[in-house]
Amino acid sequence: MTPEDLLYTKEHEWLRLADGTGTIGITDHAQKELGEVVYVELPKVGDTFDAGQTFGSVESVKAVSELFIPVSAEVVEVNPALADSPEKINEDPYGQGWMIRVRLRDKNEARGLMSARDYEEYTKEE
Amino acid sequence: MSDYKRTPLHALHHTLGARLIPFGGWEMPVEYSGISKEHTAVRTAAGLFDVSHMGEFEIHGRQSLELIQLTTANDAAKLVDGQAQYSAMAYPEGTVIDDLLVYRHNREHFMVVVNAANIQKDFEWITSHNRFDAVIENVSDRVALLAVQGPKAIDILQPFVPQQLDKIGPYHFARLAVLGVDAIVSRTGYTGEDGFEIYVSAEHAESIWNAILDRGRPFGLIPAGLGARNTLRLEAKMLLYGNDMDETTTLLEAGLGWIVKFDKGEFIGRDSLLKQKQEGVKRRLAGFEMPGRDIARDHYPVFVDGREAGRVTSGSPSITLKKNIGLAYLPVEHASVGSRFQVSIRGRMCDAQVVPTPFYKRKER
CATH class of the missing domain: 3.30.1360.120 (Probable tRNA modification gtpase trme; domain 1)
Structure with a gap:
């Protein structure tokens, strides 16, 4: 279930690295815990964040959850589909439900993130 | 678990x-x-x-009604056999112990239905005020x-x-x-x-x-x-105990004056509630909408004229109305329909407006 090619945070975000950019979303485990997403608040292109900072929030019917950026980065693209179809986060969390694309400040930072196997262990213990 | x-x-x-x-x-x-x-x-x-x-208590005995009348605010004497009534128990200060339903089987047999989290508290409260011949059984x-x-x-x-x-x-x-x-x-x-x-x-x-x-x-x-x-x-603006009213809010502040029957005789909380009614409440539970996409959640701080004035007691997207709604205690002069205030949502001040309640009312069939 957990894609092998992604990296994961303890706050349940995922990061896909390719060609010097990273794509960020929340995990299947996270969307299940939240339930139906009704609204996502995302940053603007050009916003910069330090690793671990809040970059937005995701609201379900019953709860709100803050989004934490896995690595220090500048936002280069925001998923335009989520404004009108936030349910894509539930339906396809690793695909169409992606949230932002970023340029990493320091690729080495990603080394501190979890592999798919580590993340699965982590969610079992949690 | x-x-x-x-x-x-x-x-x-x-x-x-x-x-x-x-x-x-x-x-x-x-x-x-x-x-x-x-x-x-x-x-x-x-x-x-x-x-x-949910908790259920059976109350039997010739003076069952007297016990219920003493411990609840609504007038259970109005009930006929086979009728149920929304009511509440108050402390002497008029604040809320619990809201509940009173069912009348007959003059000497009632059932009281209470909130799950309050079963023990309510049972002890009713039992401790049983100076009548009633027998209370917790059958939850x-x-x-x-x-x-x-x-x-x-x-x-x-x-x-x-x-x-x-x-x-x-x-x-x-x-x-x-x-x-x-x-x-x-x-x-x-x-x-x-x-x-x-x-x-x-x-x-x-x-x-x-x-x-x-x-x-x-x-x-x-x-x-x-x-x-x-x-x-x-x-439907039905209140949730522990969120919308509790031991720190009175029945009148919670907008439950319609189940407080001063003319039925003595009941616990009556004196305080009567005094508050005569003096007027200072705050009131009001229903609000968020005009934007912001969702006010339980416990978010509420600001009136830039000053913190209370908390959201219940807040959620309304699935039927496709709006974001909630309840909050507001100073009474800011609690009328149309009044504007702010909810602090993770550090941002977001506009809210008092609206008529219930938010949703079903059509009569």
């Missing part, structure tokens, strides 16, 4: 794919197929809820409670009972056989929709649940959890 109590239907909820969460000391189903879907089913067809965590663990809510509820349930259900009016009940099992069928609920609540002994809960589910599916009935129950009750 082994420290939590379980209803007689616990295993069934697992089978049905429910997500279970701790609630009021119980492990309860919060959703099965999704809150929005369950919510919409109740508004348009029907939903089936397990609310067996033996009684299961199923709620069938929605416009199709009556059609779904009719074949299971030997009596015409449309003869049971709102806030009335009958003791009758459901699938041959002794039950109390009550035309009450916590959703703002027509529907019934069925009290049965715990060992029969599963067979009745399954029968209702099987017959109800073709009507659009689905199992519904506490998540949908919360969004449904909020749209």
Whole structure:
């Protein structure tokens, strides 16, 4: 279930690295815990964040959850589909439900993130 | 979650794919197929809820009514046999111990239904004020409670009972056989929709649940959890104890003056509430909408004229109205319809406006 090619945070975000950019979303485990997403608040292109900072929030019917950026980065693209179809986060969390694309400040930072196997262990213990 | 109590239907909820969460000391189903879907089913067809965590007390004896009159604010003397009444217990200060339903079987036999988290507190309170000959029995663990809510509820349930259900009016009940099992069928609920609540002994809960589910599916009935129950009750502005009122708010501040009957005689809290009524309340629970896309959640701080004035007590997207709604205590001069204030949402000040309540009212059929 957990894609092998992604990296994961303890706050349940995922990061896909390719060609010097990273794509960020929340995990299947996270969307299940939240339930139906009704609204996502995302940053603007050009916003910069330090690793671990809040970059937005995701609201379900019953709860709100803050989004934490896995690595220090500048936002280069925001998923335009989520404004009108936030349910894509539930339906396809690793695909169409992606949230932002970023340029990493320091690729080495990603080394501190979890592999798919580590993340699965982590969610079992949690 | 082994420290939590379980209803007689616990295993069934697992089978049905429910997500279970701790609630009021119980492990309860919060959703099965999704809150929005369950919510919409109740508004348009029907939903089936397990609310067996609720507490039930049987009160017997010649002076049962006197005990109920002393400990509750509404006028239980107005009840006839087979009638139920929304009421509340107050402390001498007028603040809320619990809200509850009083059922009158007959002059010497009542049932009181209380919130799960308050069962022990309420039982001790009523017992400690029993200077009458009444006998109070906490039967909560033996009684299961199923709620069938929605416009199709009556059609779904009719074949299971030997009596015409449309003869049971709102806030009335009958003791009758459901699938041959002794039950109390009550035309009450916590959703703002027509529907019934069925009290049965715990060992029969599963067979009745399954029968209702099987017959109800073709009507659009689905199992519904506490998540949908919360969004449904909020749209109907039915209050949630512990959120919208508690031991720090009075019945009048909570907008429950309509169940405070000063002319019925003595009851606990009467003097304080009468004084507050005469002086006027300083704050009042008000319903509000957020004009933007911001969702005010439980406990978010509320600001009036830039000053913190209280907290959101319940806040959620309204699935029926497609708006973001909530309840909050506001200074009374800012609590009238049209008044504007702000809710602090993770550090941002977001506009809110007082609106008429209930947010949702069903159309008479």
